[in-house]
Amino acid sequence: MWDYTDKVKEHFLNPRNVGEIENPDGVGEVGSLACGDALKLTFKLDKDGKIADAKFKTFGCASAIASSSALTEIIKGMTLEEAANVTNKEIAEFLGGLPDQKMHCSVMGKEALEAAIENYKTGSTVTHELEGKVICKCFGVTEKEIETVVLENNLTTVEQVTNYCKAGGACGGCRGEIKRVIDEVRGKLSNDEQPLNKKPSNLTNIQKIQLIQETINEQIRPALQADGGDLELVDVVGDEVIVAFRGMCSGCKMAEFTMRDVVQARLREFVSDTITVTEQK
Amino acid sequence: MKTIYLDNNATTRVADEVFEEIKPFFTELYGNPSSMHTFGGQIGKYIKKARKQVATLLNCDPSEILFTSCGTESDNNAILGTLSAMPARRKIITSRVEHQAVLATCRSLPAQGYHVVEIDVDKNGRLDMTQLEREIDDDTALVSIMYANNETGTIFPIEEIAKLAKSRGVLFHTDAVQAVGKIPIDLEKLGVDMLSISGHKLHAPKGIGVLYIRKGTHVKPLILGGHQEYGRRAGTENITGIVAIGKACELAQQWIDHENTVVKKLRDRLEKGLLSSCKDAIVNGDVKNRLPNTTNISFEFIEGEAILLMLDQFGICASSGSACTSGSLEPSHVLRAMGVPFTAAHGSIRFSLSRYNTQEEIDFVIEKMPAIIDRLRELSPFVK
Numbered sequence: 001m002w003d004y005t006d007k008v009k010e011h012f013l014n015p016r017n018v019g020e021i022e023n024p025d026g027v028g029e030v031g032s033l034a035c036g037d038a039l040k041l042t043f044k045l046d047k048d049g050k051i052a053d054a055k056f057k058t059f060g061c062a063s064a065i066a067s068s069s070a071l072t073e074i075i076k077g078m079t080l081e082e083a084a085n086v087t088n089k090e091i092a093e094f095l096g097g098l099p100d101q102k103m104h105c106s107v108m109g110k111e112a113l114e115a116a117i118e119n120y121k122t123g124s125t126v127t128h129e130l131e132g133k134v135i136c137k138c139f140g141v142t143e144k145e146i147e148t149v150v151l152e153n154n155l156t157t158v159e160q161v162t163n164y165c166k167a168g169g170a171c172g173g174c175r176g177e178i179k180r181v182i183d184e185v186r187g188k189l190s191n192d193e194q195p196l197n198k199k200p201s202n203l204t205n206i207q208k209i210q211l212i213q214e215t216i217n218e219q220i221r222p223a224l225q226a227d228g229g230d231l232e233l234v235d236v237v238g239d240e241v242i243v244a245f246r247g248m249c250s251g252c253k254m255a256e257f258t259m260r261d262v263v264q265a266r267l268r269e270f271v272s273d274t275i276t277v278t279e280q281k
Numbered sequence: 282m283k284t285i286y287l288d289n290n291a292t293t294r295v296a297d298e299v300f301e302e303i304k305p306f307f308t309e310l311y312g313n314p315s316s317m318h319t320f321g322g323q324i325g326k327y328i329k330k331a332r333k334q335v336a337t338l339l340n341c342d343p344s345e346i347l348f349t350s351c352g353t354e355s356d357n358n359a360i361l362g363t364l365s366a367m368p369a370r371r372k373i374i375t376s377r378v379e380h381q382a383v384l385a386t387c388r389s390l391p392a393q394g395y396h397v398v399e400i401d402v403d404k405n406g407r408l409d410m411t412q413l414e415r416e417i418d419d420d421t422a423l424v425s426i427m428y429a430n431n432e433t434g435t436i437f438p439i440e441e442i443a444k445l446a447k448s449r450g451v452l453f454h455t456d457a458v459q460a461v462g463k464i465p466i467d468l469e470k471l472g473v474d475m476l477s478i479s480g481h482k483l484h485a486p487k488g489i490g491v492l493y494i495r496k497g498t499h500v501k502p503l504i505l506g507g508h509q510e511y512g513r514r515a516g517t518e519n520i521t522g523i524v525a526i527g528k529a530c531e532l533a534q535q536w537i538d539h540e541n542t543v544v545k546k547l548r549d550r551l552e553k554g555l556l557s558s559c560k561d562a563i564v565n566g567d568v569k570n571r572l573p574n575t576t577n578i579s580f581e582f583i584e585g586e587a588i589l590l591m592l593d594q595f596g597i598c599a600s601s602g603s604a605c606t607s608g609s610l611e612p613s614h615v616l617r618a619m620g621v622p623f624t625a626a627h628g629s630i631r632f633s634l635s636r637y638n639t640q641e642e643i644d645f646v647i648e649k650m651p652a653i654i655d656r657l658r659e660l661s662p663f664v665k
Contacts, residue, residue, distance in 0.1 A: 002586075009590075012587070012590065013591075015660065018659065018660055029662070033582075033624050033627070033663060034623040036584065036603065036604040036612065036623075036627050037584070038662055038663070039662070040662040057660060057661060057662035058660055058661070058662065059582065059583065059584060059627075059660075059661045059662055059663055060584050060587070061584050061585075061586035061587055061603070062586060062587055062590050064584070065587060065660060169611070170611050
């Protein structure tokens, strides 16, 4: 049995602000039935731009319901700028804490809030699940989401990341990738001032091609191989790098994101800002 | 608040008769049966009696009964013990819906060069016998398939599997932890080579299990260090546990008809009552071949842990196959193997009864459940 605080139990048994606001100013929906929890948040602003009312509907366990209830209580009366700064930590703290394995419930609350604010500002209802590279395909968790939970909650292990955002909690195929994200974020934290790496200037064509090959071998392929895929360098024409996906990556729905957010991003980071990557079909 | 205990597949209360029976072994009769003095030596006869009580329930010879510390140890011993006694064969066949005691043990073996095959089940949880028949080959050391599933209560065709295994010269172990005491079991007729029992599932205390090993079956011991249990398991005998499981088996014999009439009727009453008062509720498992005490019902669009905590408010104890209750992030491997959709798997609740339940208790659950389901569905974004 979970060790829930009295406040979690109280918000689960008597949740505040249940329902859906008619003609809301912002709507945020995150999660899915498959994932085991989902939250729909709606809010309405008053004439001063403050959140006058917020309501939720949640599918999930006791801590998911309590976190949603807490979220609506926290943001009522806030301006959108204030609300945008609410972290999952604040939601958990409001409830007197959550069990480690249930921290993802507070993260879901924060993500629904982000989505609702985004919806108010741009009218977009695109779930942010596909914003950036998807690392955990089982639960649709992106690199950006993982970075956020690592930063905001000062996480250091893959297990903690799983507790906070579910990534890596099913097939486990992405645990290596999650470790990389943690290392990168932690690396950035420890030497914030230093540039990540020095890009060489004035490369000869041969040196550049060698550096591209090296970067692909060291920075990109291990991550793809961990997911059962691979990548091959086909050609380099000026700043255009032509590659081909192999194994699980070929024909993968996420390949487009992988191409842009991993392959191109790494090559720009390590070789040159002007590199573009295209896939040989 | 009164506790309404409907989680008997998880564990059971120790029968009063069992408790009375074991008391002297904590106080006056605390000797070690291996001792050379009468005070210790006299304990041996109680072990002998318990072995006979267990053997009588299962219709086997007392010498085929090995006392262990739990069902999990029995399963481990059966699987690991036969493999090391049969080093030439490298294949193990099990099912996708086994208890972790079997599944995790089997899944640890590929690292040692073994080939493990997990047989599928259909949407009602029935075993794919064609696949099983196809998979058993000359390289197969062991088939380990459970007698009845702990989550859905589905009973597998054990006699048929035993025949099949025997005809191919392959050993067959069955984890019967959920079946013993709930349905009649006749080992002479059944033809299995090994069978696991857990004491605390049949009103004995935790910490005692049994592994039945058919005469002539080579099983290496898991625990070394003494001559106890005819050299098959070292360690000073758990006398209170052994006496308890003996008594519990004797009682099970007396109650087995009750289990299949009165308890079954209560289970059916509960199931019928919940299905008629709660919308979008589905029974999981093979309702034709099922333990008399178990029902597994999915309440769609809501989550199991939330249901359990609401039931807990009324003192009602059940369990769920939802992801949240396990601490893992995926719903029950049994329901997923059956292809139960996520919409239903997350909201599955298992009620498992015992001879201690009453009709008043069942009616109380039927009365309280609809409001709980309605309340959670009001909260659910998937219900319009």
